[in-house]
Amino acid sequence: MPDSLRRFKADVFQALGHPTRIAIVELLGNRELSAGDLIEELGMEQANVSQHLAVLRSRQLVVNRKAGNQVFYSVRDPILLQVLALMRNYFQKHLNEALAILEEIDESQAENTK
Amino acid sequence: MPDSLRRFKADVFQALGHPTRIAIVELLGNRELSAGDLIEELGMEQANVSQHLAVLRSRQLVVNRKAGNQVFYSVRDPILLQVLALMRNYFQKHLNEALAILEEIDESQAENTK
DNA sequence: TAGATATATGCGAACAATCGAATATTCTGA
DNA sequence: TCAGAATATTCGATTGTTCGCATATATCTA
Structure with missing residues (x-):
C-alpha cells in the first residue's frame, strides 16, 4: 500500500x-x-x-x-459510526484489560502531579 | 457515556x-x-x-x-482488522477529498520547510 | 564464557497537539 | 447602523510525540 x-x-x-x-x-x-x-x-x-x-x-x-x-x-459518513460501534464491541470484549490500562493512565498522571 | x-x-x-x-x-x-x-x-x-x-x-x-x-x-483482536477494512472502504468512497487533504498536508509541510 | 544476533529502552532535540484567554467574524434584529 | 448572539481564529504556554543515536538486555552458538 x-x-x-x-x-x-x-x-x-x-x-x-x-x-x-x-x-x-x-x-x-x-x-x-x-x-x-x-x-x-x-x-x-x-x-x-x-x-x-x-x-x-x-x-x-x-x-x-x-x-x-x-x-x-x-x-x-456513517462508516465512522460503524467504526465506533466496533470499538464499543471491542471495549466490552476487553473490559478488564481496558480498566487496567485506564488505571495505569490514572496512576501515571498522579505520578506527574506529585 | x-x-x-x-x-x-x-x-x-x-x-x-x-x-x-x-x-x-x-x-x-x-x-x-x-x-x-x-x-x-x-x-x-x-x-x-x-x-x-x-x-x-x-x-x-x-x-x-x-x-x-x-x-x-x-x-x-480481529475487530481491529475489521476497523481497518472499514477504513479502506471509507477511503475509496472519499478518494478525491482524501487526495486533496493529502495535498494540503504536503503544502503545509513545504510551508514549514521554507 | 565470549561474541554474535535479536530486540528493547533511555535520552535529548525537533516538532505537533492542547488549552485558556483574548479577539475576530458573521449574522440577526432593533 | 449598532448591539448582541453564535461561532471561529490567533497567540503563547505547556505538554506529548517522534526520531536518531547510544546503550542495555536476552538468547543463541561456538
Missing part, C-alpha cells in the same frame, strides 16, 4: 484520538447538532470545542451547514 | 494514528511476524520500529510471543 494512503488513514484515526472528539462524533450520531448544542452537552469552553470541531472538519469527518446565526454539524 | 470509556477509545485510535503503526497492523493481518520481519518489510530503523511496537503493545492492540531469540507479534 502506498504511504500516502497510510497517512490518510492515520490522519483519520488521529482525529479520533482525543476523548472530546470521540464525544462529539458520538453525540452527533445520525442527527445534526449546532455548535452551541455541542458546547452545552459537553460542558466545555466554547473556544476549545470549536477547535476540536476544526480538527474534525479539516479531516472531513464532519460536515457543517450554516443556518443564519448557527452552524450545524453532522457526521459525514 | 463515562469519560473513562471515551479515553479508552481515544487511546486506541491514537495508537492507530501514525502511518507506521497502521503499516504494522496491516502487515500483521492474520499472521504472526517477528520484529525483525517487520523491520525488514518496513525498511526502517530497528529502534524506531521497536518504539512503535511498544506503543501498540502498551494499548494492547498487539500481543507478542517470545521464541528463543525472536519476538513474534500478532494483532490481538
